Amino acid sequence: xxxxxxxxxxxxxxxxxxxxxxxxxxxxxxxxxxxxxxxxxxxxxxxxxxxxxxxxxxxxxxxxxxxxxxxxxxxxxxxxxxxxxxxxxxxxxxxxxxxxxxxxxxxxxxxxxxxxxxxxxxxxxxxxxxxxxxxxxxxxxxxxxxxxxxxxxxxxxxxxxxxxxxxxxxxxxxxxxxxxxxxxxxxxxxxxxxxxxxxxxxxxxxxxxxxxxxxxxxxxxxxxxxxxxxxxxxxxxxxxxxxxxxxxxxxxxxxxxxxxxxxxxxxxxxxxxxxxxxxxxxxxxxxxxxxxxxxxxxxxxxxxxxx
Amino acid sequence: xxxxxxxxxxxxxxxxxxxxxxxxxxxxxxxxxxxxxxxxxxxxxxxxxxxxxxxxxxxxxxxxxxxxxxxxxxxxxxxxxxxxxxxxxxxxxxxxxxxxxxxxxxxxxxxxxxxxxxxxxxxxxxxxxxxxxxxxxxxxxxxxxxxxxxxxxxxxxxxxxxxxxxxxxxxxxxxxxxxxxxxxxxxxxxxxxxxxxxxxxxxxxxxxxxxxxxxxxxxxxxxxxxxxxxxxxxxxxxxxxxxxxxxxxxxxxxxxxxxxxxxxxxxxxxxxxxxxxxxxxxxxxxxxxxxxxxxxxxxxxxxxxxxxxxxxxxxxxxxxxxxxxxxxxxxxxxxxxxxxxxxxxxxxxxxxxxxxxxxxxxxx
Ligand SMILES: Nc1ncnc2c1ncn2[C@@H]1O[C@H](COP(=O)(O)OP(=O)(O)OP(=O)(O)O)[C@@H](O)[C@H]1O
Ligand SMILES: [Mg+2]
Numbered sequence: 095x096x097x098x099x100x101x102x103x104x105x106x107x108x109x110x111x112x113x114x115x116x117x118x119x120x121x122x123x124x125x126x127x128x129x130x131x132x133x134x135x136x137x138x139x140x141x142x143x144x145x146x147x148x149x150x151x152x153x154x155x156x157x158x159x160x161x162x163x164x165x166x167x168x169x170x171x172x173x174x175x176x177x178x179x180x181x182x183x184x185x186x187x188x189x190x191x192x193x194x195x196x197x198x199x200x201x202x203x204x205x206x207x208x209x210x211x212x213x214x215x216x217x218x219x220x221x222x223x224x225x226x227x228x229x230x231x232x233x234x235x236x237x238x239x240x241x242x243x244x245x246x247x248x249x250x251x252x253x254x255x256x257x258x259x260x261x262x263x264x265x266x267x268x269x270x271x272x273x274x275x276x277x278x279x280x281x282x283x284x285x286x287x288x289x290x291x292x293x294x295x296x297x298x299x300x301x302x303x304x305x306x307x308x309x310x311x312x313x314x315x316x317x318x319x320x321x322x323x324x325x326x327x328x329x330x331x332x333x334x335x336x337x338x339x340x341x342x343x344x345x346x347x348x349x350x351x352x353x354x355x356x357x358x359x360x361x362x363x364x365x366x367x368x369x370x371x372x373x374x375x376x377x378x379x380x381x382x383x384x385x386x387x388x389x390x391x392x393x394x395x396x397x398x399x400x401x
Numbered sequence: 402x403x404x405x406x407x408x409x410x411x412x413x414x415x416x417x418x419x420x421x422x423x424x425x426x427x428x429x430x431x432x433x434x435x436x437x438x439x440x441x442x443x444x445x446x447x448x449x450x451x452x453x454x455x456x457x458x459x460x461x462x463x464x465x466x467x468x469x470x471x472x473x474x475x476x477x478x479x480x481x482x483x484x485x486x487x488x489x490x491x492x493x494x495x496x497x498x499x500x501x502x503x504x505x506x507x508x509x510x511x512x513x514x515x516x517x518x519x520x521x522x523x524x525x526x527x528x529x530x531x532x533x534x535x536x537x538x539x540x541x542x543x544x545x546x547x548x549x550x551x552x553x554x555x556x557x558x559x560x561x562x563x564x565x566x567x568x569x570x571x572x573x574x575x576x577x578x579x580x581x582x583x584x585x586x587x588x589x590x591x592x593x594x595x596x597x598x599x600x601x602x603x604x605x606x607x608x609x610x611x612x613x614x615x616x617x618x619x620x621x622x623x624x625x626x627x628x629x630x631x632x633x634x635x636x637x638x639x640x641x642x643x644x645x646x647x648x649x650x651x652x653x654x655x656x657x658x659x660x661x662x663x664x665x666x667x668x669x670x671x672x673x674x675x676x677x678x679x680x681x682x683x684x685x686x687x688x689x690x691x692x693x694x695x696x697x698x699x700x701x702x703x704x705x706x707x708x709x710x711x712x713x714x715x716x717x718x719x720x721x722x723x724x725x726x727x728x729x730x731x732x733x734x735x736x737x738x739x740x741x742x743x744x745x746x747x748x749x750x751x752x753x754x755x756x757x758x759x760x761x762x763x764x765x
Contacts, residue, residue, distance in 0.1 A: 298458055299491035301478045303505030303556065313504070317495045 131370035149371035165351040169334035172273040176281040188289040221262040228259040264346040272340040281326040288322025407431035414464030424450040426616035439603035440596045442613035448596040456485045484553035485562040492537045499533035505556045523555035560592045633765035634682040644730045648683040664728025670760040682763035689759040690732040703754035708745045
């Protein structure tokens with residue numbers, strides 16, 4: 095460390111390769127896409143850069159605005175559910191005996207070790223008509239029917255003539271369910287980090303002063319965990335907004351999100367300029383969210399430093 | 402002190418963590434209404450655990466705690482008539498001083514002018530009037546502690562619990578805050594239970610002190626009694642300085658004990674009746690021990706030794722005599738005049754002596 099500081103040359107030499115990498119494989123392609131977004135599709139592979147805003151204008155057509163709105167709604171709902179689900183999880187980990195904490199955290203990030211595609215198919219196996227949830231429900235239905243038959247009420251068909259499996263897949267609920275499942279760790283980790291920083295005697299002080307558990311949560315824990323909450327909201331919302339695999343596999347015909355549309359432009363529709371314009375709209379929205387985060391973070395107190 | 406009914410009764414309380422850790426062991430205590438009570442003991446002796454059981458943050462494994470006559474089993478911390486000042490103060494960093502102090506009233510529905518008035522009153526009490534709009538990070542450590550005090554006092558608890566309230570302050574401020582706490586307690590008349598590992602703090606502030614060791618209460622007494630009449634080697638050694646010897650009772654008359662003391666020899670002291678013929682601790686305070694060049698004469702217990710060390714401490718000096726066989730005795734001399742000349746130099750043969758009545762016999 096010391097030599098680095100004294101000899102900036104070493105520092106620059108180490109900095110050059112990643113800079114070139116970033117420039118060559120991230121910034122340049124991104125710039126290309128940005129340029130494409132002002133272009134026009136000519137042939138199968140030809141794109142003419144006409145610097146027209148036509149793609150952006152088209153992206154603002156009601157059809158696409160509707161999909162963007164829907165994506166915002168689904169990603170927002172996902173983020174909100176993640177927040178509500180993550181808090182109890184974080185509390186449980188945070189108040190667990192110290193030797194359990196690493197194990198519990200590991201369990202939270204365990205799904206990351208499996209490919210998203212495989213996890214999504216596993217989820218399909220759980221949710222489909224002949225999946226585990228419906229099997230379990232059917233088992234209960236059978237059991238209930240047998241009990242009714244045993245007490246002589248079998249003929250009344252109180253539970254219906256036959257078991258009707260629930261349609262859990264290929265709808266918006268399934269998509270949100272899948273998105274929550276995939277993105278929960280993104281919410282749990284930053285929340286956990288700020289809960290660990292929180293001085294537990296703050297919670298005790300609040301209870302000691304007569305506040306209920308709920309009041310303590312909303313008046314003390316949540317405000318003090320705000321940096322973690324904001325981070326969690328952002329890093330859950332952004333990838334949720336951009337997901338295409340989950341709506342593709344779990345959703346129905348009306349569940350496509352904006353990333354599905356973008357994907358289609360780059361693939362089957364082969365309209366790169368329009369896909370590029372949509373991508374950049376999505377990115378601008380992301381930047382907007384990040385800007386909002388830094389605005390929110392500025393007013394936040396963090397946890398108390400020392401005594 | 403008034404002999405009022407106990408506001409807190411700790412009835413044979415034991416607290417275990419897991420299977421092996423016994424943090425508090427069979428403690429029985431009564432704390433009187435309006436008392437300034439200190440829990441004193443070395444680190445890890447269970448003081449904080451006991452205090453947290455009073456507040457309701459820990460649940461006794463065995464025994465019962467009564468506050469104001471009510472058993473506290475099953476009573477949540479937010480329903481107990483006690484409030485706590487935390488060691489870290491736990492002042493809410495996202496609220497102003499005013500909101501911190503008001504918090505305990507807002508959550509219980511005290512609002513409007515009454516709330517406002519009580520907050521102002523509490524801030525005045527801790528000399529923070531006019532600080533209401535500040536955020537905690539704009540306060541010094543001492544001021545933050547006052548906020549914590551005001552926040553607890555404004556609830557008008559039956560008992561105020563304080564965990565090492567002064568440990569984070571520097572020495573000068575600590576002394577000032579000791580007096581401040583005593584003044585405050587007199588003003589509000591609320592029972593204070595203070596945890597501390599600093600004996601001088603406990604001695605100077607408390608009406609009564611419970612000395613704890615490894616989870617058990619060894620002695621409960623007013624400061625002077627604790628200092629002059631410790632009931633065990635542990636308390637004798639823990640409170641102040643002490644010359645502690647081991648001895649045996651060789652003869653017990655109704656009011657005189659003859660003792661054989663290691664390093665000193667046979668001495669005769671006015672003894673508590675009923676002391677068993679057993680090993681006892683024999684102790685005398687350094688400041689009750691005199692140093693002289695000649696034998697001090699009869700009526701004194703005297704022993705000759707060689708000056709081993711002299712520690713000058715400004716207001717007083719400590720002289721340590723080597724009595725042979727590894728035994729030592731320390732004496733404290735007041736430097737009561739600027740021209741006090743040193744009475745001894747290292748290597749001198751001198752007499753250490755004390756009045757027989759100042760000898761402490763410790764059977765525990
Ligand atoms: N939550 C806990 N789990 C396990 N052991 C604990 C727990 N809390 C306290 N202990 C143990 O109980 C004993 C008493 O702890 P306590 O905090 O009451 O001591 P203390 O007298 O307040 O010490 P200090 O002066 O250092 O604050 C210690 O041995 C401690 O390690
Ligand atoms: Mg402690």
